[in-house]
Amino acid sequence: MSADVLVVGYGPVGQVLSIMLARQGWSVTVVERWENPYPMPRATVFDGETARTLACLGLDSAFAGIGEPVDAYDWRNAAGRTLLRMDFAPVGASGWPDATAFHQPALEAALAARATELQERGLLRVLRGHAAEAVTESADGGVTLAAVTADGERVTLDGSWLVGCDGANSVVRGWLGGDVTDLGFSHDWLLCDVVLDRPRVFEPANAQLCDPVRPTTVVGSGPGRRRWEFMRLPGETVEELDRPETAWQLLGRSGVTPQDATLARHTVYTFQAAVADTWRRGRLLLAGDAAHSMPPFAGAGMCSGIRDALNLSWKLDRVLRGDSDERLLDTYEAERRSHVLRTIELSVQLGRIVCVTDEEEAARRDAALLAGRTPGRPLAQPLREGLLHRTVGTVAALPTGALVPQGRVARDRETGLFDQVVGTGFVFLTTEDPAGVLTAEQTAFLTAIGAHVVRVVAEDSDSAGQASGEVVDLDKVYLPFLAAARARFALVRPDFHVFGVGRNTRELTMLLAELKAGLAARVPEPEVDHPSRH
Numbered sequence: 001m002s003a004d005v006l007v008v009g010y011g012p013v014g015q016v017l018s019i020m021l022a023r024q025g026w027s028v029t030v031v032e033r034w035e036n037p038y039p040m041p042r043a044t045v046f047d048g049e050t051a052r053t054l055a056c057l058g059l060d061s062a063f064a065g066i067g068e069p070v071d072a073y074d075w076r077n078a079a080g081r082t083l084l085r086m087d088f089a090p091v092g093a094s095g096w097p098d099a100t101a102f103h104q105p106a107l108e109a110a111l112a113a114r115a116t117e118l119q120e121r122g123l124l125r126v127l128r129g130h131a132a133e134a135v136t137e138s139a140d141g142g143v144t145l146a147a148v149t150a151d152g153e154r155v156t157l158d159g160s161w162l163v164g165c166d167g168a169n170s171v172v173r174g175w176l177g178g179d180v181t182d183l184g185f186s187h188d189w190l191l192c193d194v195v196l197d198r199p200r201v202f203e204p205a206n207a208q209l210c211d212p213v214r215p216t217t218v219v220g221s222g223p224g225r226r227r228w229e230f231m232r233l234p235g236e237t238v239e240e241l242d243r244p245e246t247a248w249q250l251l252g253r254s255g256v257t258p259q260d261a262t263l264a265r266h267t268v269y270t271f272q273a274a275v276a277d278t279w280r281r282g283r284l285l286l287a288g289d290a291a292h293s294m295p296p297f298a299g300a301g302m303c304s305g306i307r308d309a310l311n312l313s314w315k316l317d318r319v320l321r322g323d324s325d326e327r328l329l330d331t332y333e334a335e336r337r338s339h340v341l342r343t344i345e346l347s348v349q350l351g352r353i354v355c356v357t358d359e360e361e362a363a364r365r366d367a368a369l370l371a372g373r374t375p376g377r378p379l380a381q382p383l384r385e386g387l388l389h390r391t392v393g394t395v396a397a398l399p400t401g402a403l404v405p406q407g408r409v410a411r412d413r414e415t416g417l418f419d420q421v422v423g424t425g426f427v428f429l430t431t432e433d434p435a436g437v438l439t440a441e442q443t444a445f446l447t448a449i450g451a452h453v454v455r456v457v458a459e460d461s462d463s464a465g466q467a468s469g470e471v472v473d474l475d476k477v478y479l480p481f482l483a484a485a486r487a488r489f490a491l492v493r494p495d496f497h498v499f500g501v502g503r504n505t506r507e508l509t510m511l512l513a514e515l516k517a518g519l520a521a522r523v524p525e526p527e528v529d530h531p532s533r534h
């Protein structure tokens with residue numbers, strides 16, 4: 001049995017990617033080395049953009065059991081003074097909490113449950129207890145994967161594409177042949193995952209304690225759970241640190257003892273910043289930790305991997321359909337690499353704040369931060385290159401590449417968040433009647449790429465919601481967004497990034513022509529120009 005896509009690794013990124021592809025109707029086979037899901041968390045927080053992606057997969061109903069919104073992330077010095085504070089909105093620009101503290105095994109279980117229906121429909125096959133061993137690519141463009149089970153049985157699987165979501169020690173990355181660039185930031189930290197016997201309030205709830213005596217992270221990690229992380233000090237060995245007695249002694253400083261909590265696990269992780277040099281070779285691709293790893297201080301490693309999955313899934317879908325040629329997949333690495341490099345840079349900047357064990361250096365750091373020299377925020381980074389509207393070779397100014405905000409809308413009798421009411425995929429937003437704006441050819445192009453053509457109207461306008469299909473901007477998100485860009489139209493990609501905006505029909509024609517060329521799509525040509533509508 002040949003699959004359209006073979007996925008190696010069923011961590012969160014492999015899960016999200018395979019669900020996305022199977023939902024689009026492609027047959028996906030996953031091989032996962034372990035028989036059972038990994039029972040311990042690594043990630044503890046996801047951002048609003050990731051929540052939006054997960055909600056589009058139908059996981060929103062599971063959110064309350066998986067996690068709880070985070071309101072702030074405090075960076076304090078040894079004296080308890082706030083050096084840096086990141087406030088998070090309960091409903092952020094993506095329509096979901098800016099940050100959610102969560103239990104990773106619960107998220108993976110919810111994804112596995114979501115996958116069950118796709119497995120029952122025969123679209124998704126998950127082969128647990130199968131370790132990928134080798135790959136061969138055939139002349140006719142197929143891929144054959146060899147895997148071995150725990151009892152030594154060898155199986156071969158055929159597919160059209162193979163994506164390695166097999167984590168930081170990826171074997172698929174080795175098959176692609178590129179190196180990994182070490183971005184030069186590495187420290188050992190002791191992780192302690194704690195289950196509290198009863199609810200307790202910690203102040204601050206989520207913090208980096210930038211105390212050079214023992215840099216410490218304290219965060220929520222889903223209902224009833226918390227994570228403490230303690231940096232290994234110069235001269236201290238991993239063996240000394242990675243002991244239950246050491247864990248309890250360090251936890252005791254936060255008032256957590258074996259009498260009121262269970263230490264679910266303790267382990268020492270080496271945080272690293274690294275990126276693979278090659279994310280695609282022929283029909284082999286990488287996503288998630290297989291392509292990049294970063295220190296956890298921005299809470300963005302898994303979120304970056306889920307962004308990879310979203311970016312790759314709509315492009316693979318088009319290529320598999322024959323609507324785009326393979327060149328579209330080259331934009332995957334171009335877009336995601338630069339985005340992830342900026343995310344890693346930010347994680348390292350944040351890491352350099354907390355990973356300080358020298359008192360004088362810590363004093364200089366405190367002075368600089370208190371003087372306002374702070375790094376940016378990890379939220380909502382735009383795309384800056386790739387398949388985006390260009391003006392004379394360079395990507396146009398924002399909002400091109402930015403994430404389109406999400407708010408509640410009403411259409412016909414339905415009310416809810418835009419993605420749930422309108423749907424996902426390409427979106428063409430306009431303040432006007434699309435029939436008066438788009439030519440027949442342009443409408444055909446948008447139809448061919450599966451775009452939702454949406455006229456947005458204000459709730460208090462006379463005709464609000466009267467015309468069938470009109471979308472009422474209940475949260476006043478879309479009309480102010482277009483007004484701020486001084487735009488009449490916006491084209492949004494399936495991964496929520498704005499392809500471009502236009503102020504007149506000439507710009508609209510350019511936008512559509514550029515999108516068509518970029519998609520290398522076998523769909524009707526949009527008109528070159530439409531002089532009567534300037």
Ligand SMILES: Cc1cc2nc3c(=O)[nH]c(=O)nc-3n(C[C@H](O)[C@H](O)[C@H](O)COP(=O)(O)OP(=O)(O)OC[C@H]3O[C@@H](n4cnc5c(N)ncnc54)[C@H](O)[C@@H]3O)c2cc1C
Nearest residue numbers: 009011013033042043044045132167288289299301302303
């Ligand atoms: C301490 C810590 C804190 C973190 N905090 C955050 C956070 O708050 N927010 C955030 O977004 N990220 C965070 N991260 C990062 C996040 O955990 C990872 O980025 C994420 O888990 C990576 O997911 P993945 O699916 O790419 O890889 P993995 O989760 O590593 O999954 C890879 C899978 O591939 C399988 N596999 C490997 N080799 C083979 C093979 N040969 N054949 C078959 N299967 C194979 C593995 O068994 C595994 O199941 C943190 C990481 C750490 C360590």
